[in-house]
Amino acid sequence: MQTGIERIAAAFATAAQQHRAALMPYLMGGFPDLATSQAIGEAYVDGGADLIELGVPFSDPLADGPVIHAAGTEALRNGATVAGVLDVGAALAPRVPVLAMCYANPIYRRGLEEFADALAERGIAGLIVPDLPFEEAPAVLAALDARGLALVPLVAPTTPDERLARIGARARGFLYTVSLTGTTGERAAVDGALHDVIARAARHTDVPVAVGFGIATPEQAAEAAAAGARGVIVGSRLVREATEADDPPAAVGRLVRGLAAALR
Amino acid sequence: MITSVEHRFGPYGGQYVPETLMPALAELERAWIDARTDAEFRSSLDVLLRDYAGRPTPLYLAERLSEAAGRSIYLKREDLLHTGAHKINNALGQALLAKRMGKRRIIAETGAGQHGVATATACALLDLECVVYMGTEDMRRQKPNVERMGLLGARVEPVDAGTRTLKEATSAAIRDWVTNVATTHYVIGSAVGPAPYPALVRDLQRVIGDEARAQLLEREHRLPARAIACVGGGSNAIGTFAAFYADRDVELVGVEAAGEGIESGRHGAPLTVGGPGGVLHGAFSAIMQDAEGQISEAHSISAGLDYPGTGPEHAWLRDSGRARYTAVTDEEALATFARTARLEGIIPALESAHALAFALKPAESDLDLVCLSGRGDKDLAEALARLGPLAGA
Numbered sequence: 001m002q003t004g005i006e007r008i009a010a011a012f013a014t015a016a017q018q019h020r021a022a023l024m025p026y027l028m029g030g031f032p033d034l035a036t037s038q039a040i041g042e043a044y045v046d047g048g049a050d051l052i053e054l055g056v057p058f059s060d061p062l063a064d065g066p067v068i069h070a071a072g073t074e075a076l077r078n079g080a081t082v083a084g085v086l087d088v089g090a091a092l093a094p095r096v097p098v099l100a101m102c103y104a105n106p107i108y109r110r111g112l113e114e115f116a117d118a119l120a121e122r123g124i125a126g127l128i129v130p131d132l133p134f135e136e137a138p139a140v141l142a143a144l145d146a147r148g149l150a151l152v153p154l155v156a157p158t159t160p161d162e163r164l165a166r167i168g169a170r171a172r173g174f175l176y177t178v179s180l181t182g183t184t185g186e187r188a189a190v191d192g193a194l195h196d197v198i199a200r201a202a203r204h205t206d207v208p209v210a211v212g213f214g215i216a217t218p219e220q221a222a223e224a225a226a227a228g229a230r231g232v233i234v235g236s237r238l239v240r241e242a243t244e245a246d247d248p249p250a251a252v253g254r255l256v257r258g259l260a261a262a263l264r
Numbered sequence: 265m266i267t268s269v270e271h272r273f274g275p276y277g278g279q280y281v282p283e284t285l286m287p288a289l290a291e292l293e294r295a296w297i298d299a300r301t302d303a304e305f306r307s308s309l310d311v312l313l314r315d316y317a318g319r320p321t322p323l324y325l326a327e328r329l330s331e332a333a334g335r336s337i338y339l340k341r342e343d344l345l346h347t348g349a350h351k352i353n354n355a356l357g358q359a360l361l362a363k364r365m366g367k368r369r370i371i372a373e374t375g376a377g378q379h380g381v382a383t384a385t386a387c388a389l390l391d392l393e394c395v396v397y398m399g400t401e402d403m404r405r406q407k408p409n410v411e412r413m414g415l416l417g418a419r420v421e422p423v424d425a426g427t428r429t430l431k432e433a434t435s436a437a438i439r440d441w442v443t444n445v446a447t448t449h450y451v452i453g454s455a456v457g458p459a460p461y462p463a464l465v466r467d468l469q470r471v472i473g474d475e476a477r478a479q480l481l482e483r484e485h486r487l488p489a490r491a492i493a494c495v496g497g498g499s500n501a502i503g504t505f506a507a508f509y510a511d512r513d514v515e516l517v518g519v520e521a522a523g524e525g526i527e528s529g530r531h532g533a534p535l536t537v538g539g540p541g542g543v544l545h546g547a548f549s550a551i552m553q554d555a556e557g558q559i560s561e562a563h564s565i566s567a568g569l570d571y572p573g574t575g576p577e578h579a580w581l582r583d584s585g586r587a588r589y590t591a592v593t594d595e596e597a598l599a600t601f602a603r604t605a606r607l608e609g610i611i612p613a614l615e616s617a618h619a620l621a622f623a624l625k626p627a628e629s630d631l632d633l634v635c636l637s638g639r640g641d642k643d644l645a646e647a648l649a650r651l652g653p654l655a656g657a
Contacts, residue, residue: 058559109557156284182443
């Protein structure tokens, strides 16, 4: 059986063979409720997602802009639990690799080993922790490495080269490259720093470089891929659609198909 | 020469922030290491603290409170500082540091408004742009401070998320910093947040304890039996305590907000309650959280103590046994607010009234030092509305 790290690598390799970047839509687990969020995730896969980033709602999401913050608040109000959200990941995991995106505190509260077990038991391939920089990561990295799961680190336009090298050397799965200096959310245009940050990230790691934050439209996704990203992450635009649409799975499915087409 | 500042206090502290901020934290740490030993910086700050803010503050023997308590109670009068609270010590220091780093835009969070006013004041003085994040519930409770900040040229950004108090204001300030980090310095108002902030804020507030210790030695030729201070994030307490770490006979007591009572769950007392530590606003510390690791909502009548986290050094002082932490209810604090006004002609901030309420309880001590961290002008409307049923008490 493949490890989580191997499944992620395979997903990027398949996309690369098809001469395209991998598409990784972000799903707010439990928004608006667990069942609907699972249906949205299925629609992502049907629409052409190569991997899924599954957000675990948190009360104080420091890296998130207003759309994802509000969706997380709503998910918690509607009773989403960490276990319930990870179960959504378990349901999607047979189809595509799923990476949980979870802030540090729910992980610490459960315990690092227990949290890693909870991911492994559900077939979730990896973990992204937006408030766990390199210096604080060793214990989580060890717990995930022991289970073959990927701790995916983030780098930002503000990250200097020598720090990028240290982060890149310890990256598992892929290197999550933040396209702009800011929180998650849609922007009118991709940031001018995009090309530079992708090129710098790629020079300092052996794993694929994926880009997120501020990528919303098919044109922006294509631009990120053209700039050298091997993976493109789209979050707030899809969560906003799920917030506004009468039939969220159908509506986000259409958007994901458009994004996937732009990357082909 | 010491070339670093503490990142950890025992297991507490650290830097749990988005990667985008990590280079800025490193830059701030380097700047502080450089500035704190730089004679010119020290001298600029000392002159401002003396001539502008009003340091040293008096150490006042509160005779009628002492009589009520049956022991000598000395008040360290931070309430007499310019802008009305100890917050100016930190705001002036950090604003000077920002200027030294070439950052012209300042952001801050505020609960009671005291830190916001102090930061707005420092920015007016030093010609820096100032944006203060404040929960809309706190803007209601502390309206005069909102108006003061506006008059001082700061922009107050209302924060409407969650309980609309200090926790959400802090989160909003951090998000601003993530976005504008190249041009902006975040003047955090308490001894919380990612390293180097807890150590930086303690260093800047330590003047409280250093002065009080020297003043008491001169007056009484002895040290206090207890040093008492209120704890929200814990900056006036850590500034008071730090001067006494080596004086093992001085008991250090931090007083948190018990709100409507610890057992009600509606409080702001993570140190008193105990429980597993957690990550909030960039540090691992004592926090209020549920079994899922979601941060709980705090409650206190005092906006400055209405916070579910606390400084990491306090969590370590508790675990190591060097300090102890207890909590005082809204009602006890309100009663002490009124009593101090009548007995001493001093209207304390509701935050400081928590420390005073504890000092007035029966104890073995013969001499207490209480940090009167701020004045209560800002609390008049809220306190008078609530004091109705207690009038005449």
